[in-house]
Amino acid sequence: MAEDIKVIVFKLGTEEYGIEVDKVQTIERLMPITRVPKTYAFIKGVINLRGVVIPVIDLRGRFGLEEAEHTDQTRVIIVVVNEMEVGFIVDSANDVIDLNRDIIDTPPEVVGGIKAKYLDGVAKIGEDRLLIMLNLSEVLNKSEIVQLESLEG
Amino acid sequence: MDMNQYLSMFIDESNDHLQSLNENMMALEASPDDLSIVQVIFRSAHTLKGMAATMGFEDLASLTHQMENVLDLVRNEKLVMQEFIFDTLFKSLDALEAMVQDITAGGEGKADVSSIVASLQAIVRGEVPSAGGAAPSAAAPQQAETPALLDEFQFSVLEQSIQEGNQVLFIEVTLRKDSQLRAVRAYMVFELLERNGEVVKTFPSVQDIEQEKFEYSFSLYYITQKTAEEMQSLIMGVSEIESVTSLALDMESLSQLGQAAVAATAEAAPPEIKQEDAPAPETQAKPAAAPKEEAKKAPAKSGGAPSRTIRVDIDRLDVLMNLLSELLIDRVRLEQLASDIQSTELTETVEHMSRVSGDLQNIVMKLRMVPVDTVFNRFPRMIRDLAKSLDKKVDLIITGAETELDRTVVDEIGDPLVHLLRNALDHGIEPVSDRIAAGKSETGTIHLRAFHSGNHVFIEIQDDGAGISREKVLKSAIKKGIVTPEQAEAMSDNEAHQLLFAAGFSTAEVISDISGRGVGLDVVKAKITSLGGNVTIYSTPGKGTNFSVQLPLTLSIIAAMLIRLGSEKYAIPLSSIVETGIVKRSQIRSVHGAKMVEFRGSHIPVVSLGAIFDVQGYDESEEEETEIVVIRKGDKLAALTVQDFIGQNEIVIKNLGKYLPEIQGISGGTILGDGQVALIIDPNAFIK
Numbered sequence: 001m002a003e004d005i006k007v008i009v010f011k012l013g014t015e016e017y018g019i020e021v022d023k024v025q026t027i028e029r030l031m032p033i034t035r036v037p038k039t040y041a042f043i044k045g046v047i048n049l050r051g052v053v054i055p056v057i058d059l060r061g062r063f064g065l066e067e068a069e070h071t072d073q074t075r076v077i078i079v080v081v082n083e084m085e086v087g088f089i090v091d092s093a094n095d096v097i098d099l100n101r102d103i104i105d106t107p108p109e110v111v112g113g114i115k116a117k118y119l120d121g122v123a124k125i126g127e128d129r130l131l132i133m134l135n136l137s138e139v140l141n142k143s144e145i146v147q148l149e150s151l152e153g
Numbered sequence: 154m155d156m157n158q159y160l161s162m163f164i165d166e167s168n169d170h171l172q173s174l175n176e177n178m179m180a181l182e183a184s185p186d187d188l189s190i191v192q193v194i195f196r197s198a199h200t201l202k203g204m205a206a207t208m209g210f211e212d213l214a215s216l217t218h219q220m221e222n223v224l225d226l227v228r229n230e231k232l233v234m235q236e237f238i239f240d241t242l243f244k245s246l247d248a249l250e251a252m253v254q255d256i257t258a259g260g261e262g263k264a265d266v267s268s269i270v271a272s273l274q275a276i277v278r279g280e281v282p283s284a285g286g287a288a289p290s291a292a293a294p295q296q297a298e299t300p301a302l303l304d305e306f307q308f309s310v311l312e313q314s315i316q317e318g319n320q321v322l323f324i325e326v327t328l329r330k331d332s333q334l335r336a337v338r339a340y341m342v343f344e345l346l347e348r349n350g351e352v353v354k355t356f357p358s359v360q361d362i363e364q365e366k367f368e369y370s371f372s373l374y375y376i377t378q379k380t381a382e383e384m385q386s387l388i389m390g391v392s393e394i395e396s397v398t399s400l401a402l403d404m405e406s407l408s409q410l411g412q413a414a415v416a417a418t419a420e421a422a423p424p425e426i427k428q429e430d431a432p433a434p435e436t437q438a439k440p441a442a443a444p445k446e447e448a449k450k451a452p453a454k455s456g457g458a459p460s461r462t463i464r465v466d467i468d469r470l471d472v473l474m475n476l477l478s479e480l481l482i483d484r485v486r487l488e489q490l491a492s493d494i495q496s497t498e499l500t501e502t503v504e505h506m507s508r509v510s511g512d513l514q515n516i517v518m519k520l521r522m523v524p525v526d527t528v529f530n531r532f533p534r535m536i537r538d539l540a541k542s543l544d545k546k547v548d549l550i551i552t553g554a555e556t557e558l559d560r561t562v563v564d565e566i567g568d569p570l571v572h573l574l575r576n577a578l579d580h581g582i583e584p585v586s587d588r589i590a591a592g593k594s595e596t597g598t599i600h601l602r603a604f605h606s607g608n609h610v611f612i613e614i615q616d617d618g619a620g621i622s623r624e625k626v627l628k629s630a631i632k633k634g635i636v637t638p639e640q641a642e643a644m645s646d647n648e649a650h651q652l653l654f655a656a657g658f659s660t661a662e663v664i665s666d667i668s669g670r671g672v673g674l675d676v677v678k679a680k681i682t683s684l685g686g687n688v689t690i691y692s693t694p695g696k697g698t699n700f701s702v703q704l705p706l707t708l709s710i711i712a713a714m715l716i717r718l719g720s721e722k723y724a725i726p727l728s729s730i731v732e733t734g735i736v737k738r739s740q741i742r743s744v745h746g747a748k749m750v751e752f753r754g755s756h757i758p759v760v761s762l763g764a765i766f767d768v769q770g771y772d773e774s775e776e777e778e779t780e781i782v783v784i785r786k787g788d789k790l791a792a793l794t795v796q797d798f799i800g801q802n803e804i805v806i807k808n809l810g811k812y813l814p815e816i817q818g819i820s821g822g823t824i825l826g827d828g829q830v831a832l833i834i835d836p837n838a839f840i841k
Contacts, residue, residue, distance in 0.1 A: 039813065
């Protein structure tokens with residue numbers, strides 16, 4: 001019997017995603033973002049989080065999804081991975097659930113158009129709820145992006 | 154006791170002591186007869202030894218102890234300082250420094266110092282290689298007679314106690330043969346002893362005594378304020394004691410008894426050798442306690458007023474700075490609110506708060522300032538060793554060591570300065586014969602100066618050596634393909650000198666072990682530039698060379714010009730700005746497809762920030778007049794076009810986090826009064 005983990009649940013469009021709670025520093029409402037020129041399109045800029053300057057990533061943009069209008073529900077999830085502090089802009093974040101590691105399956109080849117390498121697995125909760133667990137270090141891995149760009153350029 | 158919590162304190166203080174040892178040794182070398190300096194050195198070494206032993210760094214403690222033996226002879230005028238002794242002591246200091254560095258890096262502080270120890274012991278024995286030594290035979294036996302059973306450290310603890318006027322007793326306790334609970338009786342004796350003084354060493358070990366691994370008697374070295382007779386009668390008060398002998402020791406009897414004790418306890422406790430191999434933890438802990446007390450006493454005794462400072466972790470200051478910048482942001486908000494609400498009382502309170510937070514800001518910034526002395530103080534020693542190895546004569550004159558710089562700058566500036574100093578001594582100052590031939594004094598001079606000027610600190614390294622040969626530099630630069638012969642011809646002397654900083658440049662014909670480290674002056678220049686500073690060379694052939702390093706006062710707070718581009722705000726460091734102004738569109742001309750504008754008689758490139766940063770909603774090309782900021786990198790200029798000037802501000806520099814790569818043209822961010830982040834422009838990126 002594997003242990004239970006606590007997971008922050010957030011939404012991009014209709015899909016539900018999960019990040020382990022110990023990777024999450026805080027969840028903030030959207031705040032003014034300062035654009036940073038000369039960087040990737042999905043990096044929306046930097047914010048002032050209580051005196052610390054933190055870059056924010058539009059997670060939709062990162063996954064190649066269509067960008068959405070920001071609403072009252074839009075949240076910035078601040079994660080800390082490998083000493084990198086980064087904010088993720090998500091459509092909404094409103095749940096914390098306990099999850100048993102056993103119910104997380106390895107990811108299928110393609111989920112909602114997102115490359116499988118960004119995923120840690122998929123958890124089926126209840127009858128018809130699918131939770132996509134994110135592999136944060138892959139989401140934040142930039143070497144792959146650089147490769148893409150150099151191919152295009 | 155968990156020593157880890159004291160480790161950083163130990164490292165800091167050890168470094169302080171090593172530094173003071175180095176400095177005082179240098180001072181002593183300059184005036185070898187000044188015994189008061191020897192006293193200071195001795196005390197410092199002693200404190201260091203005590204601290205090391207307390208922390209369990211035995212190698213460190215034992216090497217310091219050997220040094221102390223030598224110093225002790227010197228301060229008692231039984232040994233005259235001479236070059237060999239200086240060299241050995243300096244070598245010992247280097248070894249100690251290496252050990253402390255190892256400890257700093259998380260190591261055990263272990264090192265093989267047997268050859269240095271052998272040299273030190275030879276000095277104590279009077280075997281100084283060169284002549285002229287009034288090598289004392291009287292003092293020599295001290296080392297040899299150190300009692301086998303007291304290690305050197307314990308011996309010196311006792312020695313020190315005698316010098317400080319405490320009673321050192323050798324006590325032998327014999328229990329009655331019919332005693333049933335020998336361990337209990339022994340425990341009662343120890344308890345009594347510890348109430349009245351300090352047990353330094355017992356035979357057999359405390360652990361063995363507790364486990365009743367002794368026959369009927371045990372003996373110990375003891376430090377107390379009481380007399381031998383008092384102690385004797387006190388111990389006799391414990392029941393089932395057959396007899397107590399208590400001997401007060403002086404220096405002489407201490408070393409003699411050390412040996413007597415061997416004989417006495419050899420019978421009493423046969424498993425002696427085993428204890429020596431693996432000393433019980435208690436026996437280690439006890440002697441360690443004594444020097445700790447002495448270590449505390451020592452600085453107080455040195456007579457100087459106690460320093461009224463505390464050490465603060467730089468990270469905490471960073472946190473303080475962050476909190477403060479948030480406070481300042483809130484202050485601006487409050488000011489806005491107060492003016493909206495128009496309540497006199499509120500306005501007055503906010504004004505008062507503004508003043509207080511302003512003062513607070515000043516203080517916090519000052520907290521981060523440290524004198525450059527902390528970097529300079531290691532140079533005299535370095536120059537001394539270097540001059541020796543190069544067989545040159547040089548005086549290093551330091552001025553302005555009290556000049557203060559931000560801690561972050563001070564931490565970074567050490568290596569470049571070391572390089573420039575080495576350079577001055579290796580390439581600048583000529584060998585003695587050349588100097589005499591050139592009609593100069595045989596001893597060269599290197600001036601190391603620090604001083605404030607405006608918002609900068611200058612550090613200058615000036616030598617009175619041969620100066621830089623223009624021909625040599627140009628020849629080398631042409632050979633390495635850095636400049637073409639035509640370019641070289643057109644260069645002024647000053648321009649030619651700056652070539653020394655070009656990548657891959659080295660004028661040294663023979664690569665010496667001093668400067669031939671694969672690191673050129675270009676690395677020095679890069680480092681200084683990365684600190685927001687600048688370095689220039691002035692040289693007169695035959696008269697000497699001056700390296701002038703310009704540094705910002707602080708890395709984390711700078712004066713900047715805030716500008717607006719569309720809805721975005723940016724900050725440009727004031728240190729790079731030559732001037733600001735307005736030009737008419739018509740004045741901007743196209744030269745070879747590049748936009749140029751006339752500035753003080755020459756044409757400089759015009760760079761559109763809005764275009765480069767792809768700013769939405771702002772297009773200056775329609776404007777009739779454009780605001781420009783003229784920036785400088787070295788002696789090159791460029792004009793950045795901007796929409797508006799907002800004003801000059803002191804800004805706190807923040808980095809953009811680990812995730813964002815180095816962004817072209819952006820060197821960081823700062824938080825403005827309204828809580829928003831403004832990016833800081835790196836002007837260097839716009840000038841090629």
